[in-house]
Each structure stands twice: as C-alpha cells, then as structure tokens.
Amino acid sequence: MDEAVTVTSELGTDFSIWGLILQADIVVQFVMLVLAGMSVWSWTIMFDKSMTLGAIKSKAKKFEDQFWSGRPLDELGRKVKDKPDHPMARIFMTLMDEFTQDRGHGDPAAASRLESVARVHVNRELEKIQSQLSVLATIGSAAPFIGLFGTVWGIMNAFRGIGATGDANLAVVAPGIAEALFATALGLVAAIPAVIGYNRYAAGVNSYAVRLEGFATEFVAILSRRLGEGA
Numbered sequence: 001m002d003e004a005v006t007v008t009s010e011l012g013t014d015f016s017i018w019g020l021i022l023q024a025d026i027v028v029q030f031v032m033l034v035l036a037g038m039s040v041w042s043w044t045i046m047f048d049k050s051m052t053l054g055a056i057k058s059k060a061k062k063f064e065d066q067f068w069s070g071r072p073l074d075e076l077g078r079k080v081k082d083k084p085d086h087p088m089a090r091i092f093m094t095l096m097d098e099f100t101q102d103r104g105h106g107d108p109a110a111a112s113r114l115e116s117v118a119r120v121h122v123n124r125e126l127e128k129i130q131s132q133l134s135v136l137a138t139i140g141s142a143a144p145f146i147g148l149f150g151t152v153w154g155i156m157n158a159f160r161g162i163g164a165t166g167d168a169n170l171a172v173v174a175p176g177i178a179e180a181l182f183a184t185a186l187g188l189v190a191a192i193p194a195v196i197g198y199n200r201y202a203a204g205v206n207s208y209a210v211r212l213e214g215f216a217t218e219f220v221a222i223l224s225r226r227l228g229e230g231a
Helices: 002-011 017-023 026-065 073-081 087-102 110-129 133-165 170-228
Strands: none
Touching: 017 087, 026 073, 026 087, 026 110, 026 133, 026 170, 073 087, 087 170, 110 170, 133 170
C-alpha cells in the first residue's frame, strides 16, 4: 500500500483502475466505455441464452415423454393447444392442424405438404433460438481490435509526452503506457467470455436443432402413415 502511494505521488498519476479511466485521454475513455458496454451486452445475452436453452430442453424432455407414452395424439393436442410454450409443442400443434385439414381428403400431396410445413417451422423456431448469437461472435472478434486501437492511441500519447517535454523518463511515459495496457486488458475482458459463450451456446443450439428436427421428421412420418390409412 505504501509503495502504491509512493508511486502515485512521484509520478503524479493514479494507477488504480478508476484513476486510469479518469486520467485517460478522451479517445481512450470512449474506447473503454465501448468495451465495457460490449462486455455487459455479451453477459446479458449469455444469461438469456442459458435460461432459454435450459427451459426449452426441460420442456422438450417432458413433452417427448408424453408424446411417446402412447396416449392419443388428439388428446395430447387438446392439452398442448392452450399453451404451446416451447418450440417442440408449437411444431406439434402446427403439424396437427395441417393434418386435421388434410385428413379424409385423400390428397396425395398431403404428406409432402406436411414435410414442407415441418421444415419451415423448424427453421423458424431455430432462428428465434439462435438470435443474438451473432452478437457474441461479433463482440468476440471485434473487441480485441477495439482494445488495440485504444492501446495504439495510448502509446501515441506517451510519445507525444516525450516529444513535448524532451524527456523519456518514467513520469512522462507511464500514464500513456498504463492507459494503453488497460485498454488492451478491457478488450480481452470483453472478447474472451463472448467467444466462450458463443461456442457453448452455438453447440447447445445445434444439439437442440438435431433433437427438434428428429422429432419433426418422426411426427411427419406418423401423420403421413395415418393419412395413407385414411385416419
């Protein structure tokens, strides 16, 4: 603690985090603000994706248990109809509605239409789940370069200080170098969690996509057989 106070008094610079922010050049301050905002944004997205994926996977498990329990599809449809609150239930109801309209008409294109409807709605549901993942990817790739810009600007300030005073001692260069390194650190703080989050939740979405597509394919096959039997 005494050493920190001594360094501060000798160099005239507060090297605490808050001190570096307040004493930084306005451009570097703006870079720090952008990086802090990006970090908060990425953590908000990751929290939302964690809650969303956890909820839809849990609901999908319960729904699949009911679906494969052998209970009549019409009965399950009546139960789900009032509250299709997850992608699998919504696809189930969409296909049931399409099946109900086609049942008894003897339309040879009905099975093909069911496949098309399933494909469109699966893609639509997955698009909703994947929303904001591209933001994580962007933050993960852009934040280090934004931090690097702040670093370069801070080093330029250090060289301007040398040029203005004609002195290259620590008291002249330390403030610019310190804010430069702090900008680099903030860039990494924003980027690393975003990259990890993107990889984790992209894998989670892909896993759920396989599960959802598999359910839709099996359900279409069941309904197509029933159409063929004239059920």
